[in-house]
Amino acid sequence: MREPTFRKGDALLIVDVQNDFCPGGSLPIDEGDTVVPILNELIAAAENAGAPVFVSRDWHPSNHPSFTPEGGAWPPHCLQDTEGAKFHPDLLLPANVMLVTKGTRFDKDQHSAFDETGLTGVLKRREIRRIWIGGLALDVCVRATALDARKAGFQVHLIKAATRPVTPEGGADALTELTRAGVSIAE
Numbered sequence: 286m287r288e289p290t291f292r293k294g295d296a297l298l299i300v301d302v303q304n305d306f307c308p309g310g311s312l313p314i315d316e317g318d319t320v321v322p323i324l325n326e327l328i329a330a331a332e333n334a335g336a337p338v339f340v341s342r343d344w345h346p347s348n349h350p351s352f353t354p355e356g357g358a359w360p361p362h363c364l365q366d367t368e369g370a371k372f373h374p375d376l377l378l379p380a381n382v383m384l385v386t387k388g389t390r391f392d393k394d395q396h397s398a399f400d401e402t403g404l405t406g407v408l409k410r411r412e413i414r415r416i417w418i419g420g421l422a423l424d425v426c427v428r429a430t431a432l433d434a435r436k437a438g439f440q441v442h443l444i445k446a447a448t449r450p451v452t453p454e455g456g457a458d459a460l461t462e463l464t465r466a467g468v469s470i471a472e
C-alpha cells in the first residue's frame with residue numbers, strides 16, 4: 286500500500302471493522318482481520334495530518350429485518366451491546382473518533398454509513414471534500430458507503446489493501462461499479 290497523503294479537507298472513514306465480521310465472528314469475512322494493521326497506519330497518518338477519523342458500526346436489534354429468521358439475507362450479527370458488535374480489539378481508534386451507528390431500524394437495513402445517519406451534514410460542516418474509505422465488507426457496506434459518498438459530492442478514495450469482500454466475485458464487481466461511479470481505487 287502506498288500511504289495516502291492526508292491534507293486539509295480530508296477525512297478517513299472506517300466501515301464496520303467489528304468482531305462479527307472477522308474470523309471467529311457470526312458473519313466472518315475471509316481475512317477480515319488483516320485490514321486492522323493497515324487501518325491503524327492510516328489512522329496514525331490521518332491524526333498526524335489533523336484529518337478527522339470517522340468509524341461506522343452495524344448495531345442491530347435482535348429481530349433486525351436483515352437477519353434470516355426475519356426473512357433477510359444474513360445470519361444474526363452485530364447485535365447491540367454484544368462482543369460481536371465491538372470493534373476489533375486491535376483497531377487503534379483515536380479518542381476523538383466520530384462514531385456513526387447504523388442498522389438500528391426495525392423497518393429496513395442500512396448498508397451505507399450515509400443512509401439517514403446525518404453523516405453528510407457533519408462532513409460538510411467540517412469542510413471535508415475528500416474521503417478515504419476502508420473496512421468491511423467491500424461488496425456490501427463499503428460499496429454502499431463509497432457510492433453514497435460520491436452521490437453526496439465527495440471525492441472518494443477506496444484503499445484496496447484496507448478492505449476485504451464477502452466473496453471474491455462480489456469484490457471484483459464492487460471495484461468495477463465503484464470505479465464507474467468515480468471512486469478512485471488506491472492500491
Ligand SMILES: [Zn+2]
Pocket residue numbers: 343345351362363388
Ligand atoms: Zn448488518
